[in-house]
Amino acid sequence: MNLARFPRVRLAHLPTPLEPMPRLTKALNGPELWIKRDDCTGLSTGGNKTRKLEYLMAEAMEQGADIVLTQGATQSNHARQTAAAAAKLGLDCHILLEDRTGYNHENYKFNGNVLLDVLHGASIEHRGPGLDMNAEMEAVAETMRGEGRNAYAIPGGGSNATGALGYVNCAFEMLAQFNDMGLLVDHIVHATGSAGTQAGLITGLKAMNADIPLLGIGVRAPKDKQEANVFALAEKTAEKLGCPGVVKREDVVANTDYVGEGYGLPAPSTLEAIDIFARTEGILLDPVYSAKGAAGLIDLIRKGHFRKDERVVFLHTGGAIGLTGYTHVFDVKDRA
Ligand SMILES: *Cc1c(COP(=O)(O)O)cnc(C)c1O
Numbered sequence: 001m002n003l004a005r006f007p008r009v010r011l012a013h014l015p016t017p018l019e020p021m022p023r024l025t026k027a028l029n030g031p032e033l034w035i036k037r038d039d040c041t042g043l044s045t046g047g048n049k050t051r052k053l054e055y056l057m058a059e060a061m062e063q064g065a066d067i068v069l070t071q072g073a074t075q076s077n078h079a080r081q082t083a084a085a086a087a088k089l090g091l092d093c094h095i096l097l098e099d100r101t102g103y104n105h106e107n108y109k110f111n112g113n114v115l116l117d118v119l120h121g122a123s124i125e126h127r128g129p130g131l132d133m134n135a136e137m138e139a140v141a142e143t144m145r146g147e148g149r150n151a152y153a154i155p156g157g158g159s160n161a162t163g164a165l166g167y168v169n170c171a172f173e174m175l176a177q178f179n180d181m182g183l184l185v186d187h188i189v190h191a192t193g194s195a196g197t198q199a200g201l202i203t204g205l206k207a208m209n210a211d212i213p214l215l216g217i218g219v220r221a222p223k224d225k226q227e228a229n230v231f232a233l234a235e236k237t238a239e240k241l242g243c244p245g246v247v248k249r250e251d252v253v254a255n256t257d258y259v260g261e262g263y264g265l266p267a268p269s270t271l272e273a274i275d276i277f278a279r280t281e282g283i284l285l286d287p288v289y290s291a292k293g294a295a296g297l298i299d300l301i302r303k304g305h306f307r308k309d310e311r312v313v314f315l316h317t318g319g320a321i322g323l324t325g326y327t328h329v330f331d332v333k334d335r336a
Helices: 022-028 049-062 079-087 106-110 115-121 131-147 161-181 196-206 223-241 267-282 288-302 320-325
Strands: 018-020 031-035 067-073 094-098 123-127 151-153 187-192 214-218 311-316
Touching: 018 131, 018 161, 022 031, 022 288, 031 196, 049 079, 067 079, 067 131, 079 115, 094 131, 094 311, 106 115, 106 320, 115 123, 115 320, 123 131, 131 214, 131 223, 151 161, 161 196, 161 223, 161 267, 187 196, 196 223, 196 311, 214 223, 214 288, 267 288
Parallel strands: 031 311, 067 094, 067 151, 094 123, 187 214, 187 311
Antiparallel strands: 018 031
């Protein structure tokens, strides 16, 4: 097991801070809450995809790519961070955006992540909902190759074994921080979507033999499917890392009770989580991922899932720039 042998380009500001959340802890009257600030990875307003892109973009460069392609929902944080990484490395970037929510609001379609995709110089094309977006992207990449381009396709969310190495790295980074600070951590909680974050984290934690349960709060798929996706990717990641079989099926735990109506559609608990974090800690969450993760954390605390003498780290995966694409879900005009 040797993470350093994989090609990597430095894109993120690391290590990201690990901070206590005393006012949120007090407000919820539950376990001691800390936050790992992967919303502060730095690249074009930051977020979790930057860690994955350190390994993915290195592979693209190694293969001599002149253009990278990726895909995601309209307000994809992953697409935005890919566009920024490509700009920084002097590669072209082409993005396929899927209309996954049906929202027709001006800000949703053109503000937030979409604005930044454009500013970073990415070209964009659109797809309706329900297609196999990785297949759509591969077809576009093939056409480009036929035209003489060296196209490198990055799957949705950057979630393959190469991208997941970024979260193996994050697991190592957190364990070093816990050790340096003398912090005993009982649980780590985060939002899980395309599975790379959870797969990388669990592989890193198990490879280090760390006995800290990891809980992914789902944003899209039902529990069985989410856990199966994460486990399959964790197995591939462990194999790539040189420690096959280190992750057991029961190490992969997802709770998908906080999805609400669907991907990208904030539930009342999502909006409440945004409110609580913003008012107690001055921390911005996003309505698609981190606030659904936080809604799960908050509800599980209220239900007594964590003991009061435990310490829980919430991994903030970023995305707050997406708030400006979701102005229609907040009653700003009534209050400002
Ligand atoms: C992509 C994303 C996630 C989910 O990470 P996966 O690796 O796709 O599971 C969580 N939070 C934010 C803000 C994201 O953009």
